[in-house]
Amino acid sequence: MDGGMSKRGAPAPPSEGKAEKPRGGRARAVSELLPDVGRAAFRKFGFVQSAIVSRWPEIVGARYAGVSAPESIKFPQGQRIDGTLNLVVRGAHATMMQHIAPEIVERVNRFFGYGAIARVMIRQGDVPAPRVKAAPPSLRPVPVELGASLRTIADPELKAVLEALAASVAATRGAPTIGQVEE
Helix, strand or coil, X not given: CHHHECCCCCXXXXXXXXXXXXXXXXXXXXXXXXXXXXXXXXXXXXXXXXXXXXXXXXXXXXXXXXXXXXXXXXXXXXXXXXEEEXXXXXXXXXXXXXXXXXXXXXXXXXXXXXCCEEEEEEEECCCCCCCCCCCCCCCCCCCHHHHHHHCCCCCHHHHHHHHHHHHHHHHCCCCCXXXXXXX
């Protein structure tokens, strides 16, 4: 029984002397798993990196991202340079996008870090409106003594996060406890 195989070719049961490894590992957030799940689908449609879709507003700016969306990238056979970026553009904005196509090529190539894109093909179509993330509402009112110090903060997102932190700190009672680890 060499190599952990039984006489019939099936894996041999683990020996009792070896410690078994725990299964699964650490818990991971769904957002951490999504790039792996989406990578196969994006490659099927011609995307080398799924980040170009998710970060399109960062690449071209909010103004152009509102009227366009990347559809696919086609490269010459066996190469990863001089590709063609296919865009879907809303209605009459296609003419404007043709005029700024060299700028889009430059921005996408800057994003990739090399000359991945050589030209842009534009197709008119329906582009979904970009979703704006709103700050989650505070569940509890901020204590009066903490509210005065937060009034001077100009950034509304930072202020909302600090208010939520202050509310959760105010809601706790006593020192945090850590469970006993059994040996």
